[in-house]
Amino acid sequence: MSRLSVSRRDVLRTAVCGTAGMMFGSRLAAAAVSPKRVMAKAKAVIQIWMWGGPSHLDTFDPKPEAGSDYCGPFENPISTNVDGTRIGEMLPLLAKQADKYSILRGMTHGVNGHETASYMVQTGRKSGGRDVYPCVGAVASLFKGYDAGYKGLIPPYIVLTSPQGRFSEAGFLGSRYRPFATGGNPKMTPFAVEGIVARGITEKRQRSRRQLLHSLDSLGHAMPGSREFEALDACEQKAYDLILGDAGKVFDLSTESDAARDRYGRTTFGQSCLMARRLVEEGVPYVTINYKGWDTHKKHFESMRRQLPELDQGMATLFEDLSERGLLDSTIVWWSGEFGRGPKIQKDPPWNGGRSHYGKAFSAVVAGGGFKGGHVVGATDEKGLAVVDREIYPWDVTSSLYELMGIPPDATLRHPQGRLIPVYPDLDPELKGGGRLREIMT
Amino acid sequence: MRTPQITAMRHGGLEVVIAVLFCVVSLGAASASAPVRPFERAGDAPPRHRGDELVMDSLAARGIAPAAICSDAVFLRRVYLDVIGTIPTPKEARAFLGSDLPGKRQTLISQLLARDEFADYWALKWGDLLRVKSEFPINLWPNAAQAYHRWVRTALAENMPYDQFAREILVASGSNFRVPQVNFYRSMQSKTPEAISKGVALGFMGVRPEKWPAARMAELAGFFSKVGFKATSEWKEEIVYFDPWKTNAVSFSVTIFPDGAPATLKRGQDPRAAFADWLIRPENPWFAPNAVNRVWFWLMGRGIVHQPDDFREDNPPRNPELLEWLSRELVNADYDLKHIYRLVLNSRTYQQSSIPASEHPDAVPLFAHYPTRRLDAEVLIDAICQITGTTETYTSATPEPFTFIPEDQRSIELMDGSISSPFLDMFGRPPRDTGLLSERSNLPTPAQRLHLLNSSHIRDKFEKSKKLRTMLQSAKKPREAITLLYMTILSRRPTEDEVDLVMAHQAKHRMDRRRTALDLAWALINTKEFLYRH
Numbered sequence: 001m002s003r004l005s006v007s008r009r010d011v012l013r014t015a016v017c018g019t020a021g022m023m024f025g026s027r028l029a030a031a032a033v034s035p036k037r038v039m040a041k042a043k044a045v046i047q048i049w050m051w052g053g054p055s056h057l058d059t060f061d062p063k064p065e066a067g068s069d070y071c072g073p074f075e076n077p078i079s080t081n082v083d084g085t086r087i088g089e090m091l092p093l094l095a096k097q098a099d100k101y102s103i104l105r106g107m108t109h110g111v112n113g114h115e116t117a118s119y120m121v122q123t124g125r126k127s128g129g130r131d132v133y134p135c136v137g138a139v140a141s142l143f144k145g146y147d148a149g150y151k152g153l154i155p156p157y158i159v160l161t162s163p164q165g166r167f168s169e170a171g172f173l174g175s176r177y178r179p180f181a182t183g184g185n186p187k188m189t190p191f192a193v194e195g196i197v198a199r200g201i202t203e204k205r206q207r208s209r210r211q212l213l214h215s216l217d218s219l220g221h222a223m224p225g226s227r228e229f230e231a232l233d234a235c236e237q238k239a240y241d242l243i244l245g246d247a248g249k250v251f252d253l254s255t256e257s258d259a260a261r262d263r264y265g266r267t268t269f270g271q272s273c274l275m276a277r278r279l280v281e282e283g284v285p286y287v288t289i290n291y292k293g294w295d296t297h298k299k300h301f302e303s304m305r306r307q308l309p310e311l312d313q314g315m316a317t318l319f320e321d322l323s324e325r326g327l328l329d330s331t332i333v334w335w336s337g338e339f340g341r342g343p344k345i346q347k348d349p350p351w352n353g354g355r356s357h358y359g360k361a362f363s364a365v366v367a368g369g370g371f372k373g374g375h376v377v378g379a380t381d382e383k384g385l386a387v388v389d390r391e392i393y394p395w396d397v398t399s400s401l402y403e404l405m406g407i408p409p410d411a412t413l414r415h416p417q418g419r420l421i422p423v424y425p426d427l428d429p430e431l432k433g434g435g436r437l438r439e440i441m442t
Numbered sequence: 443m444r445t446p447q448i449t450a451m452r453h454g455g456l457e458v459v460i461a462v463l464f465c466v467v468s469l470g471a472a473s474a475s476a477p478v479r480p481f482e483r484a485g486d487a488p489p490r491h492r493g494d495e496l497v498m499d500s501l502a503a504r505g506i507a508p509a510a511i512c513s514d515a516v517f518l519r520r521v522y523l524d525v526i527g528t529i530p531t532p533k534e535a536r537a538f539l540g541s542d543l544p545g546k547r548q549t550l551i552s553q554l555l556a557r558d559e560f561a562d563y564w565a566l567k568w569g570d571l572l573r574v575k576s577e578f579p580i581n582l583w584p585n586a587a588q589a590y591h592r593w594v595r596t597a598l599a600e601n602m603p604y605d606q607f608a609r610e611i612l613v614a615s616g617s618n619f620r621v622p623q624v625n626f627y628r629s630m631q632s633k634t635p636e637a638i639s640k641g642v643a644l645g646f647m648g649v650r651p652e653k654w655p656a657a658r659m660a661e662l663a664g665f666f667s668k669v670g671f672k673a674t675s676e677w678k679e680e681i682v683y684f685d686p687w688k689t690n691a692v693s694f695s696v697t698i699f700p701d702g703a704p705a706t707l708k709r710g711q712d713p714r715a716a717f718a719d720w721l722i723r724p725e726n727p728w729f730a731p732n733a734v735n736r737v738w739f740w741l742m743g744r745g746i747v748h749q750p751d752d753f754r755e756d757n758p759p760r761n762p763e764l765l766e767w768l769s770r771e772l773v774n775a776d777y778d779l780k781h782i783y784r785l786v787l788n789s790r791t792y793q794q795s796s797i798p799a800s801e802h803p804d805a806v807p808l809f810a811h812y813p814t815r816r817l818d819a820e821v822l823i824d825a826i827c828q829i830t831g832t833t834e835t836y837t838s839a840t841p842e843p844f845t846f847i848p849e850d851q852r853s854i855e856l857m858d859g860s861i862s863s864p865f866l867d868m869f870g871r872p873p874r875d876t877g878l879l880s881e882r883s884n885l886p887t888p889a890q891r892l893h894l895l896n897s898s899h900i901r902d903k904f905e906k907s908k909k910l911r912t913m914l915q916s917a918k919k920p921r922e923a924i925t926l927l928y929m930t931i932l933s934r935r936p937t938e939d940e941v942d943l944v945m946a947h948q949a950k951h952r953m954d955r956r957r958t959a960l961d962l963a964w965a966l967i968n969t970k971e972f973l974y975r976h
Contacts (some may be wrong), residue, residue, distance in 0.1 A: 115578055131631060132579050132875050155889065163864060167578045169872040175870050175883050183864075183897075194899065195892030205951075212947045212965045216940060219971040222478045223797055229970055230816050232886045239891035410757075416878055417652060 024029070025434070040406025042369025042440065043330040045140060048273075048315065049122075050337030051164060052295025053353050056363040057343050057384050058304050059311075060103045062088050066383040069270045070343050072301050072353070082374040090308035093316035099374040100319045100328065101367035102440045106378015106392040109339070112357040114295070115254040117338035119167050123426045124398025134171040134413065136398055137286045139423060141177045143407050144285035146189070152283050153238065153247035155180035159288045160272040172415050179288065182251070186271035189254055196248045203244060212241065213289040250282050251275070263317050270314035277321055280331050288421075294337055297354040319367060332369035332404060336397070337362070343384040361387050364397065370404035372440045395425040400437040480937055481976075482510040482795045494790045496764040497809050506802045509726040509794040509811035514539055515934035516976065517793060519549055520812070524741050525554040525787065527563030527854045529828060532929040539934070555780055561599035562855045566820060567740065570593050571645055573629040575859030575874040576838070580629050583678045584838060584845050584858060586618040590629075591857035592933055593622035603777040605722040606645050612718040615683045617674070624682035627669055631876070635663040635690055641766075642666065644877055646721060647700075648732030648753040664694035665705075665717040684712040701727060724773040728753060734768035734782050735759075739879070741786045743813035743975075744806065750819045752878050759888045760807045796976040814974045816884040819869030820853035826900065826967060827852070829930055831909025836861050836958060868893060894968055904963050914959050915929050920945065923959055 057063050062077035063070055077086040080098030087095055087103070116127045122135040134142070137157045142148075145156030159179040163169065170177040183194030190197050198206075220229055241354045242248045253261065253271060256278075264270035269291055276287040291311075296303045315335065324327040340362025341355035359379045367373055378390035402424055403409075412420040426433050445694045446875055462769055476915060477484050489495045501508055512520065518538050522530045530538070554560065569591060573580050576587040597607050614623040627633070630641045643649040651659045667816060670685025696713045699705050699720045721729050739745035746759045746768075759765040768782060775781035786792050796812045798805055806813065817825065826892075827833055834853060838845035838861050847861065856862075859874035868890055870883030904910065913930070917923035924944050928936040948958040968970055 119578060127578065132873065168867075168875070172875060174881075175867065176885075177888075178867060180889055181864055183899075192898060195578050195895070195897045196891065198896050198901070199898070201896075208951055209961050209964060212961055213968050214942070215943045215947075216962075217969050217971075218937070218940065219481065219969065219974070219976055222481055223814075223970075225801075226814065228816075228974070232816075232970065232973070234889075235886045235888045235891040236895070238888035239895055242888070242892065243896055248898070369931070416876055416880065417650065 017286035041239075041330070042332045042401075042402070042404045042406070044212060044283075044285050044287070045136070045332045045334060045401065045405065046273075046276045046280060046318070047286070048333065048335040049164060049288055049290050050294045050335065051290055053117070053337040053339045053341055053357055053362070054339035055293040055296070055300070055304070056105070056107075056358075056361070056380075057088075058308070058341075058366060059088050059091065060363040061088060061105045061340075061380055061384055062076060063343065063380075063382065063384045064387070069345060069347075070383055072345055074301075074304075085374075085376055088308070090304060091312045091316075093312045094319075097316045097319040100323055101333065101365050101373050102371055102375040102377060102437075103243070104364040104366065104377050104392050104397070104437070105380055106387045106390040106434065107336070107340070107362045107394075107397075107434075108387050108391050109359050109394055111359040112339065114357070115167065117359050118135070118164065118359075121338050121394045121397075122164075122169075122334055123171065124395040126395075126431065131415070132168055132171040133421075133425075134177060135169045135289055136401055137179055138170040138173055138177040138288040139402065139407070139413070140405060142173060142413075143423075144405065145177075148195050150283070150285065153242055153245070154250060154279065154282060154284050155340055156284060157286045157288075158182065158279055158284055159290055160275055161185060161268075164288075164290050166364075172367040173413065174416070180284075185268055186253060186275045187266060187268045191253055191271075191275070193248070193251045194375065196242050197251060198243070206240075206244060214285060219223060232313075245396075253278075263321075265310060265313040265317070267310045267314065269310050270317070273314040273318040274321075277327070277366050280322075280327060280384075281325070296341070297346075297356065298351055300341075300354045315418045322368065328368040330369055332371060332401060333367040334364070334397075334401065335366075341382075361385060364399075364441070366397070366437070370442050371437070372442055375440045377437060377439055378434075392437070393433045396436055398435050399424045399426040400441060403436065404441065465843070475913060477510055477513075478797055479513075480795060480934060481513055481516050483513045487511045487667050487790045487793065490789050491785060492767050493764055493785060494944045496761060496767060497791045499790075500761050500764075501805075501810055501882075502810050504802060504804055504808070506805050506808065506810050508791075509797060511790070511793055511800045512812065514547075514796045516795070518550070519933045520975060521547075521551060521554060521787060523817065523821060524558035525551070525563075525783070526557050526844065527566070527824070528559050530933045531828075532926065532933075535929050535933040547793070549789055551784060552814070552866050555783060558599070559854070561595050562852070563821075564598045565591060565595035566854050566856070568598070569857070569859065570872050570874055571877050572626060573859070573877050574625075574857070575629070575872045577860035579631070579875060580859075582618070582625055582628055584860075585630070586625050586678070587620070587860070588679075588845075589622035590625040595619040600967040601778065601780050603719055604772070604779050605729075605777040608729070609718045609722055612646075612721070613712065616681065616711070618678075618682070619676075620682045621682075627682045628671075628680060633669075633671060635667040635669070635694060636660075638666040639663040641877065642717075643700075644751055646732065647728035648735065648747070648751045649728060650752055650754075653754055658700065660692075660694060661698050662700055662779065664711045665811070667694040667696075668713055684714070686710065722777075729768040730772045730777075730810060731759075731765055733777075733779065734772050735765060737779065737782050737878075738768065738786060742785070742809060743815050748807065749880060760804075761809075777834040812976070814970070814976045816886060816974055818882065818884065819866045819871040820856070822869060822973070823863075824852045824854055825972075826903060829963075829967070830903040830907035832903045832907060834863060834865070836863060865893070865899065894973075900967075901964075904960060910959070911961065914956070920948070920955060920958070923955065924962065927959065927966060929964050931963065932969075932971055 057071055058074055064075050064077055074089055076089050078089050078095050078152035079086055080095040082098045085098055101231060107119050119127055123133040125133040152366060157179045159181045161182045161184060163181045169179055176324050186190035262273045272289045276289055279287050293307060323332055339357055339359040342358045346354050346356060378392050379388055381388045407423055411423040413423055415421055448851055467653055489498060518530055522528055564732055574580050574591050576584040576586050611623045611626045614621055616624055618625050618628060630637045640651055643651045651662055667690055668685050668688050670683045670688050672681050696705055707713055735745045735747050737749050739750040746761055746765045747753055772782055791809050794812050796814050798811045800810055823834060833849045836847040863869060872881035913926055914923050917926055921941055924936055944962055
């Protein structure tokens with residue numbers, strides 16, 4: 001049975017004892033344990049979170065026939081290496097990788113507020129019930145993290161570089177399942193991962209200071225046998241294993257060749273993609289790249305000209321690199337924002353050529369880990385205003401992700417008030433959905 | 443019936459003697475006879491009141507030796523953290539430690555209970571319980587959350603009697619912006635009568651009615667089946683009111699109170715008022731016990747009923763007489779909660795050392811020592827900011843109305859659970875989704891350890907601290923600098939051994955004074971003594 005039948009109190013107790021409750025295990029080891037009965041196709045997920053909501057018309061659902069009121073300057077979509085599939089003209093590198101990913105053009109939920117839309121897309125739950133559900137990363141950290149036998153020193157759920165902050169990612173599961181946010185900027189050298197990589201403190205000084213700390217720990221000395229303090233000491237040991245040991249070197253991007261780094265683009269996003277690949281290679285089951293800057297109400301097309309090439313280079317290289325290393329078959333890449341952007345350009349002041357929030361129809365991209373590449377699922381009308389074929393709701397996507405991650409169909413989440421709630425949101429018969437992404441799942 | 447301590451000891455008879463011998467043998471230096479410096483003081487203290495006697499009786503009956511009395515330095519630190527969520531300044535620490543006045547502990551308790559930070563800190567705790575939060579899933583909206591927080595804080599600052607506090611919340615009607623306490627009805631998991639009654643039972647009875655039989659749960663929900671909600675033309679305003687014609691998905695009747703007493707409503711009476719009047723009667727089996735048990739939990743780290751918000755027949759109080767005595771004290775003091783704080787804080791039980799004198803499994807649930815707990819997230823970052831003279835930046839995720847948080851605002855003053863920081867989240871600040879006391883997590887994690895040991899966030903606070911630099915420049919000798927840092931960070935003087943250790947560290951690594959001071963400050967904020975209430 002799933003590990004979740006363990007009670008909350010048990011979880012707390014183990015946490016106090018400092019064994020299973022640790023965020024980090026003792027050794028860096030690849031891969032999470034597959035739950036019984038179900039084979040996991042995906043060992044890891046890289047979520048590219050497009051904070052603010054990217055325009056579907058300017059990326060993966062171009063509409064040149066709609067005219068310049070809709071597509072602005074981007075009137076010439078480009079063909080891809082998949083026959084019949086066109087994408088936005090600012091994404092030429094991604095066009096060459098289109099056989100590796102599938103485009104979900106039927107995404108819809110109808111909500112235009114950031115908070116609620118973010119919550120819906122990231123948790124796959126409808127809002128309004130007033131329970132806060134965990135997002136996909138927190139569920140992964142529960143089913144593929146330490147509770148499931150993950151032994152890595154690097155936390156199982158990493159956010160590059162800051163949490164998205166609209167709601168509590170772990171929801172009612174509690175802070176143990178929250179992501180570890182790296183802080184710092186992977187484009188800089190060194191990538192100063194908060195807590196793990198310290199500027200200008202030599203290893204010698206780290207060790208001498210630690211010695212001083214131990215010698216001055218008078219209360220600790222007065223209370224040998226304290227279980228509380230033993231738990232803290234165990235955490236300190238894990239922390240120093242990361243500070244002084246080899247595990248933290250996964251964050252040292254300078255060990256990559258210049259060519260490898262250049263290939264991803266020397267941008268925060270590009271280097272985050274490279275970082276994500278390295279983390280997945282080390283066995284980390286869930287990495288979110290929190291990619292800000294897509295809430296483009298004003299100066300929309302200027303922003304697109306600047307940002308889309310970054311996106312194109314980083315994401316295309318990620319597909320290519322994962323594929324070359326044989327990691328794409330076991331790694332899901334999930335690209336999505338909370339919604340799309342208004343197909344009709346807002347030409348009047350104060351927007352002067354911006355795009356609004358748009359939850360009625362938008363695009364997402366999935367690849368790898370059991371998702372087939374080279375397909376387009378769903379379609380919007382000639383102006384990208386509404387889904388006309390194959391609606392895809394957020395819960396259709398999250399349920400598909402959970403299935404490929406090998407989470408058993410009857411797995412449950414334990415609510416702090418004692419209820420057991422099915423992990424799969426689409427098991428709720430009253431929830432209207434378009435169904436899991438069977439057409440592209442192997 | 444009064445049972446003096448000495449009688450109880452005699453009752454314990456041989457068991458006590460054996461227990462004491464056992465302690466001496468097994469714990470050696472930690473036994474009651476030799477106080478552990480600098481955390482304990484010599485000599486025992488007599489019971490302060492009936493509550494202490496009841497604790498001592500229950501310990502003696504099981505042969506559990508109580509811990510020694512904590513030192514003045516430990517008491518100072520502890521009572522500041524427990525009462526105002528703030529560490530003492532070096533000046534305050536010097537004044538208290540240097541005083542020979544008799545009853546100085548009692549005087550300090552009274553002073554702290556009267557400070558502004560008392561209301562700040564307890565409004566934070568009550569904000570957790572009452573789910574004061576503007577965003578998902580409570581969705582109070584920023585100005586309603588702020589109005590509600592201000593109402594709660596004012597009630598605490600003015601020491602509103604607790605029965606009045608509960609009644610004002612429960613019978614409130616009006617606008618969420620103008621009658622702040624109506625936000626209680628807006629801060630539930632949903633607005634159904636069942637959900638509201640669960641929130642009421644959790645908050646004011648310490649009960650989780652989902653564990654009750656369905657029929658009993660429905661009887662309770664009946665009292666909240668006529669709570670109406672309506673919007674106005676003002677953006678995000680909502681009126682909460684008594685709606686006698688309200689219909690629900692299922693129909694409820696109001697016939698019986700949770701204790702089985704019959705309920706008869708007058709014509710046109712708001713059933714919430716009938717409920718509130720029943721709730722705050724002195725003989726109500728939940729109201730006062732829940733209130734005193736929660737204060738006991740907050741100050742003593744563990745409820746007499748534990749978990750403190752899970753009163754039920756199969757989870758009885760470990761010391762029922764103690765709970766009964768405290769409840770009676772609250773009722774007799776006209777629901778003055780500060781009276782309960784005073785009783786607990788002045789007790790021998792509260793002033794015990796955190797170093798256990800017994801390894802008996804009942805030592806913890808029967809309060810044989812003061813339990814160590816990691817500082818709350820907000821208290822911890824405030825303490826680091828106070829030491830370094832730095833501030834934290836807080837912003838609201840809701841852009842309109844934009845909530846401006848002044849740079850020098852302390853974290854314990856944050857009015858809205860939606861306003862947070864990576865630090866507060868990492869250190870277990872509750873999301874305020876459910877109102878359960880267990881939402882706040884003070885468990886240590888490796889990520890927290892990494893952050894305090896090695897993050898640029900904390901490191902910059904110390905390396906760039908003008909306050910520390912100025913303070914250290916005033917020290918003429920190294921020893922003086924060491925003492926200043928100890929007083930600022932741990933609120934006590936260093937022992938001779940500790941001074942020697944620091945001097946040896948400096949000599950061994952041939953460090954300058956600034957570097958030594960930074961290393962020492964870094965080490966001290968990472969000690970258990972700093973990180974834990976003890």
